[in-house]
Amino acid sequence: MFVNMGIGLIMPITTLFIHEKLKQSLVVAGYVLMGFSIAMVLGNLLGGFLLDRWRVKGTHYLGGIIVIGSLAIIALYPIWPLYAFIVVFYGLGLGILNSAVNGYIAYLQKKDNAIFTNAYWLANVGMGVSTFLSGILFSIGIRAVFLSSMFLFIITIIMIIFYFKPIEQKRKTKKDSIGKIGRDEKSLVSLGIICLTVIIVWIGYEQWNSNISVLMLSKGISVQKYSFLFTISTLEIIIFQPLMRPLFKSSFKSEKKRVILGVLMFALSYLLILNATTYWRFILGITALSIGDILALTTLPALLNRYANDSNRASIQSVSSTAGSLGRSLGPLMGGYIISQYSYNILFIMIFSAHLILLPLIMSLKKSIGFDGERGK
Missing domain, CATH: 1.20.1250.20 (MFS general substrate transporter like domains)
Structure with a gap:
């Protein structure tokens, strides 16, 4: 915090x-x-x-x-x-x-x-x-x-x-020089899918932080009202996240389900603002985005951790952070280019479609070796 x-x-x-x-x-x-x-x-x-x-x-x-x-x-x-x-x-x-x-x-x-x-x-x-x-x-x-x-x-x-208390770390040996991930091609593919999900989610998310402000101003909606959207979003996350927590168990299957539902809500947020001219449409959009945030962005690190062992947990989390930074960097640039060449609606449809493409990929995620070498449940 x-x-x-x-x-x-x-x-x-x-x-x-x-x-x-x-x-x-x-x-x-x-x-x-x-x-x-x-x-x-x-x-x-x-x-x-x-x-x-x-x-x-x-x-x-x-x-x-x-x-x-x-x-x-x-x-x-x-x-x-x-x-x-x-x-x-x-x-x-x-x-x-x-x-x-x-x-x-x-x-x-x-x-x-x-x-x-x-x-x-x-x-x-x-x-x-x-x-x-x-x-x-x-x-x-x-x-x-x-x-x-x-x-x-x-x-x-x-x-x-x-x-902060000491943690037990399993150091890499010559026998395990590249860790579990290097020996498990399915895990490597799963990591790639999770990182791709993080990139696409943030490319879309950044439109709310950048290009959507210009769209709202062009519709006669004030900067103050645009800023207030993020106050609404923060309050929704703070209020709804603890309420949603008991609805999902801590398991591989449940975490995958949460990410799928979250990506669907992210996708919906861009459909809700297609041809939007009134402020309430943008409130609906940011609300769908907030629910997607609660479901997916809180779960992706935990899901990613199921593909780690004690020799590479921090490294794998850092790769996800890097994917997020890449998505945040690409978002405004890609969005601005598509808007200038085509339109806002084309941008929102493309982002919506990209999220839908993620769904079968996330569904294909397979269990890997779980915590302390046990099978991920």
């Missing part, structure tokens, strides 16, 4: 700060965010690799030190071009820390089946609170934003020092 709050405080005002305060163009701001995204992808992969092969707490500390150090420098010297370089460095540390936390959760899931769902719920609470506070802190001053975020990450590292 605190990691997400740290992200949520800074990212909403990054473009605004670069353009309005540092007097750089929106194109330059876009390049800075691209550099941040690439650095975070590298951090995700590095964090997963280090957690599996180095030290658990050491990996968290490395990411935390880079993040806190970067925020301290930005708070002291929020100037151009230093800001651009430090934001990229911040992305690297954030990727390492985020991947380490997700990897640690993957180990704990063996004892707590609901931990991914609980973590995702709290992450949404954190993001909702921080995005609300971001604008308030920015009006006080940019240093207030960076110092507040730095304070959150300091609390995070303190929690890791005192409350």
Whole structure:
């Protein structure tokens, strides 16, 4: 939750700060965010690799030190071009820390089946609170934003020092040099399907964060109403996720069913806004998206963890995080191109169709070796 709050405080005002305060163009701001995204992808992969092969707490500390150090420098010297370089460095540390936390959760899931769902719920609470506070802190001053975020990450590292417990990791041997996944082609295919699902879901999801705002403005719907859609979405996730949790058991079959239903709801969200001209249609669309979020995005990490063993849990989670980052990077670019060449309706139909294509692929997922070498149930 605190990691997400740290992200949520800074990212909403990054473009605004670069353009309005540092007097750089929106194109330059876009390049800075691209550099941040690439650095975070590298951090995700590095964090997963280090957690599996180095030290658990050491990996968290490395990411935390880079993040806190970067925020301290930005708070002291929020100037151009230093800001651009430090934001990229911040992305690297954030990727390492985020991947380490997700990897640690993957180990704990063996004892707590609901931990991914609980973590995702709290992450949404954190993001909702921080995005609300971001604008308030920015009006006080940019240093207030960076110092507040730095304070959150300091609390995070303190929690890791005192409350994160050691985990038993099975180190790789020569006999098992590439791990279970390398020996099981079906598992490798299943991992590919899950990562493809993450990419397509986020390509669609990013349309709500970017291109749909332009569509709503062209229909005479205000920026305030567009922003309020995400308040509605966050509230729906916070309220409905705990209510839906008892409806599904912790099993391979149940998790696969949740992802299928979630992908269907994601697909429906784009049909609901075809030819939309009124605000209530977009509310219906974001509601379907929120339900898809609750069903699929909370379940995909747990489903992915069923294809891991104790020598590669964090690495496999980091691959999924990288797939998500790829989808988020491609979404606005692909959406903008399709809209400019064709129309919004063509874009929504294409995204809807892509989600439908995912369904038979997800249905084809096969069980793999479960936790501690047992068959996944």
